Amino acid sequence: MKAYEALAEAFVKEGTSDVFGMMGDANMHWMNALAQRGVRLYEVRHEGSGLGMADGWARTTGQPGVVTTTSGPGVSQLATSMVCASRARTPLVAFCGETAWGDEGATQYLDQRRFAAAIECEFVHLSRPDQAEEAVQRAFYLARTESRPVMLSAPMDIQQGTVEDADEYVPSTALLDRPRLLPDPSRIAAACDIIALSKRVVIIAGRGARRAGVGEQILGLQQRTGALLATTLQAKNWLCDRTEFHVGLSGLFGSKLAMELLQEADCVIGVGASLNSYTTEAGYLYPDAKYIQIDTSPHLVMGNGSVADCYIQADAVTGVTELDRALEQRAVRIEGFHTEEVLHRLTEPLQAPAEYLSELGLIDPREAIRVLDAELPGEIGLVLGSGHQVDFGTMLFQRSREVLSNYGMFGAIGQAPLLAIGQVVANGGKPGFVVEGDASFLMHLPEFETACRYELPLLVVVMNDEGLGAEFHKSAAKGLDPELALIPTPELGQVAVALGGGGATVRTIEELRAALAEYVRAPRPTVIDIRITRSVLSVPYRRLQYGEDV
Template sequence: MQVAELDDYDDEYVPSTALIEKPRLLPDPAGIQAACDLIQDAKRVVIIAGRGARKADSGEEILALQEQTGALLATTLQAKNWLCDRTDFHVGLSGLFGDKPSMELLQEADCVIAVGASLNHYTIESGYLYPEAKYVQIDTSPHVVMGNGKVADCYLQADAVTALAELARELRGRSVRLEGYHTDAVKQHLTARIQQPEYVSEPGRLDPREAIWILDHELPGEMGLVLGSGHQTDFGTMLFQRSRDVLSNYGMFGAIGQAPLIALGQLIAQGNKPGFVVEGDASFIMHLAEFETAVRYDVPLLVVVMNDQGLGAEYHKAKAKGLDPDLATISTPELGAVAESLGGGGATVRTAQELSDALAEYVREPRPTVIDVRITREVLSTPYRRIQYGEDV
């Protein structure tokens, strides 16, 4: 192969996925009737939109059904913040990563309509989040078992757009229009979610919640985001609020450090559009060589390292169990300088202003960049406060 002559090859490459036609699956009419029976009898409907719904471009149909049924709209982790700028009744994530005001409302649901969402145990908290709800599930898969070990009360194997359109049509034919959650009281309850916390002040270290707030507000909304793993990812998972394309590495491969690789591949697949990944320090150091690959091929990947100089998950779990948390601490070099030595851009930041300045430089000139954000260990994420200490937050 190496010594063979290559003839001129002018044909444009076409991926196999472009050659395969995907017909829209039409829902079973009997299933539509059964689903409408459940919805018609409901008082509080929740629609959970997943990655499949987003890929099917079913946003308009979801919003129309939400208006018709007075539903709250929630998303899975892989569809985080989708459509949040299109409705006042968006509660964010469904599951442990949701905030308390939203979870209080979701627990009142008596009907859940899942669109392109597997309803795994994270999304429905193994069933505890929706204790009284009947489930209508729309998916192209032949069959899905939910995270509570049960099947949906009504399962529609169908394309999201066609199934939602048929549901809306049948509900209109029955003159069904529910007020549900669409009240001023619910809107005021949701407003409590937006309160900004009082940040922890520690010399030379940022509160991770403040760092996420700055990232979310100062990086353009069209920039895609890949979330890493470990304790630090809880902050980004819960606190990023803009409606941007989000991919979560949570739980993939059962190991830390994968997110920068995923982000690098995603950016190349998308034609080298700027994008960013938020990852922990130990995770990033595991795959430092891949950043050099981004430099070599000039992929404009921004790596934001939430650096608590430790294995954050192990540190906080050990502390909660009365073990020695210092065994989970590690020292790290100035990762911004390391990135520069590899030929990219880099900065190590310890204040909010330094972080803003570093982000502004990347936005002006997108190129392979590492921003080493030194964060405090004094802030525990909400999921860890719930799981490790049993706090009602």
């Protein structure tokens, strides 16, 4: 068989079911071979967008996502999305065609090895046809074991070479031997010593805990230690429907109540959470606390620049189970935060502003988020973008639902709708929604047409202030001209209809409710363009720019 056929067969045996990307001379034979083997191909409008979709697919499934490009310019288009995926530690394999090996005079020649290093991904090169299977196995092995993107670069002439019949392909999963990582008993004992002397314990659950499915064990440990349960941004709202003593997010995006309660902690137990500067407010949030950290990494430095007082290297399930068992043997049981007074504060309904800001034809973004959370069923997953207008949703969405946040991943706007498309594909076409700003959505507008073409029931909610919201408010705070950050936008609801989907531009709460009801009744690719006022500043920006917390 041809090398490109062997490559395609190996991808299938690695579990590849969906591939995102654009076809060109250097990957078209491979893509045809995949299609013949039943793989679903999603042709996108920009290669970087395809990588963003593969990123969302991988974050949802926990398996390596796959993107493909042709040689040279197709590869160079990956830059921003690749760095985002790398910073998010997403397992990905990018099958990138390459010009004929050694032909540096080719129009589309690019030193793809050097480029891969610059955009923070691993690199595997196919240098002989008979190495096709080995190259695929290595790429997937690196993606799985290092949890990062890998570029598999395949020259056009090598792909056309002939491969002799080989032994049965061994997928990278067969090479993985991952027994549970057992914690050091002395570290467990040291953690117990810290907890036994504590009066106010906080458990912070991160993305690693959520992926490990350690919820039951965390709830048991919480009960024993009287702990408040907080989450990182990447695990927002996880377990909020399972415990009354859930305080929401830890860090900049936490509520004022969360800030007040978490300041009282004298012990913080981090589970599958890096305890970065977002989560710990650069060390200011837990001034008197000792830290216990459970993570699979050999070592982590926290966001306050220090290491934990007790670091336990273990998988989340085993680490939490062993810690809870050791505490039980010592008969440790702490009332902690589990008091009527704390419960009363936590269960008080969120207070809406005394009155929402009313401007003609514009909606208060806080009210818009409240309506979205109420009207969209909890089984509809959410992807949160980045930027000022998304801060409202990052703080105020309260319903228990699957949440994927793109905050802090290279600080690149525009990625969230791409992640959301990948998430919908990964979830078998179940409805999902994404909340983004207008500049962010317009950056990759053509990909809404991709969602329409494949009939993906994605709802894009655009918090539209007709400008670069973050820069508008930062400019005002720094004494610069905020008007320079304003960019008028067309009626995005009509644009969505023109691209083949559903759409509405809404300027009142009644219009928003009607548009949401239409989507819930018959989910399909839809854009709801919510025209919001620029006169409301989000709480995180009040904290960062003015030192206020109101």
